[in-house]
Amino acid sequence: MPTIPIIIIILLGGILFASFFTVKQQTAAILERFGKFKIVRPSGLHLKIPIIDKVAGRLSLKIQQLDVIIETKTLDDVFVKLKVSVQYKVLADKVYDAFYKLDYPHDQITSYVFDVVRAEVPKMKLDDVFVKKDDIALAVKAELNDAMMDYGFDIIRTLVTDIDPDPQVKIAMNRINASEREKVAAQYEGDAQRILIVERAKAEAESKRLQGQGIADQRREIARGLEESVEVLNKVGINSQEASALIVVTQHYDTLQSIGQQTNSNLILLPNSPQAGSTMLNDMVASFTASNQIGEAMKNNKTKNLDA
Structure with missing residues (x-):
C-alpha cells in the first residue's frame, strides 16, 4: 500500500505550505x-495555522490619490467643474480602523469633498474661484482630516487641479481678455502718437528759433557792414546821407544783376532808374522818422496815464 504514505506526504506538504x-x-x-x-502583520514572511487562521485582507500603506470632479455654481451664477485631487494613506497604527470601520473609503472621501466644495464655491465669484483655489483645497483638507482620522486615514494633501467653466463662459472670458488687450494696445499707440507729435513740435520750434537767430545774425552782419561802408565813405569826404544813397543805389543794381542771372526765375518788374535808389532811401528815412515819432507819442501817453 505505497499510495497511503504518498498521500500523507502530500497532505503534510500542503499543510506546511499553507502555514506560511x-x-x-x-x-x-x-x-x-x-x-x-x-x-495585523507587517511586510515579511509569517506563519499561520492552516484552516484556523485566514488572511482576511491586505491594505496598502502607500500614498494614494483620488480624483473627484464636482460641478457647482458660483456666486455670479456660473456653472463650473472642479477637479480636486486628494492624496491620502492608511496609518500604520490604525490598520484595524481602516479595514473594519470603513467599507468604501473612496465613497466617503468623495462625499466630504462634494460637501465642502459645494459649500465654499457658491460664496465666490468665478474670478475668485481661480484666485482662491488654494483656500478651497485647504478647506477640503481640514474637513477630511477631521472626518477620516477616526477611520485610520491621513489626508496628506488636497489640490484643486482643474477649474472648467461652462464653454460659453470661457468664450466670453476670452473675448473680454482680448478686448482688454486691444484697449491697452490702443492706449500705447495713442501715447506713442502723442509723444511723436510733441517731439515734432519741439523740433519745429527749435528749427524756427535757430532760423530766427540766423536771420537776426544775418541782419546784424548787414548792419555792421553798412556801418563800416559809411565810415569808409566818410573818410574820403562823403557825408552820411550821400553815402547811404550810394549804398542803396549799389545794392539796387546788385539785386537787378542777381535776378538777371537766374535763368528759371519769373518775370519781375522793378524800377531801374538812378532816382529809384534815392526814392527808396527817402522813403526809408521817412518811415524810420514816423516810427520814432509814434513811439515817442505812445511813451508820453503811457507816462501821463501812470502819473494820473
Whole structure:
C-alpha cells in the first residue's frame, strides 16, 4: 500500500505550505481566526495555522490619490467643474480602523469633498474661484482630516487641479481678455502718437528759433557792414546821407544783376532808374522818422496815464 504514505506526504506538504504567507513592502495584512480579528502583520514572511487562521485582507500603506470632479455654481451664477485631487494613506497604527470601520473609503472621501466644495464655491465669484483655489483645497483638507482620522486615514494633501467653466463662459472670458488687450494696445499707440507729435513740435520750434537767430545774425552782419561802408565813405569826404544813397543805389543794381542771372526765375518788374535808389532811401528815412515819432507819442501817453 505505497499510495497511503504518498498521500500523507502530500497532505503534510500542503499543510506546511499553507502555514506560511508573505506580505509585501508598504503593505499590512489582517489575520483572522475563525472569522475574528487576530492580528495585523507587517511586510515579511509569517506563519499561520492552516484552516484556523485566514488572511482576511491586505491594505496598502502607500500614498494614494483620488480624483473627484464636482460641478457647482458660483456666486455670479456660473456653472463650473472642479477637479480636486486628494492624496491620502492608511496609518500604520490604525490598520484595524481602516479595514473594519470603513467599507468604501473612496465613497466617503468623495462625499466630504462634494460637501465642502459645494459649500465654499457658491460664496465666490468665478474670478475668485481661480484666485482662491488654494483656500478651497485647504478647506477640503481640514474637513477630511477631521472626518477620516477616526477611520485610520491621513489626508496628506488636497489640490484643486482643474477649474472648467461652462464653454460659453470661457468664450466670453476670452473675448473680454482680448478686448482688454486691444484697449491697452490702443492706449500705447495713442501715447506713442502723442509723444511723436510733441517731439515734432519741439523740433519745429527749435528749427524756427535757430532760423530766427540766423536771420537776426544775418541782419546784424548787414548792419555792421553798412556801418563800416559809411565810415569808409566818410573818410574820403562823403557825408552820411550821400553815402547811404550810394549804398542803396549799389545794392539796387546788385539785386537787378542777381535776378538777371537766374535763368528759371519769373518775370519781375522793378524800377531801374538812378532816382529809384534815392526814392527808396527817402522813403526809408521817412518811415524810420514816423516810427520814432509814434513811439515817442505812445511813451508820453503811457507816462501821463501812470502819473494820473
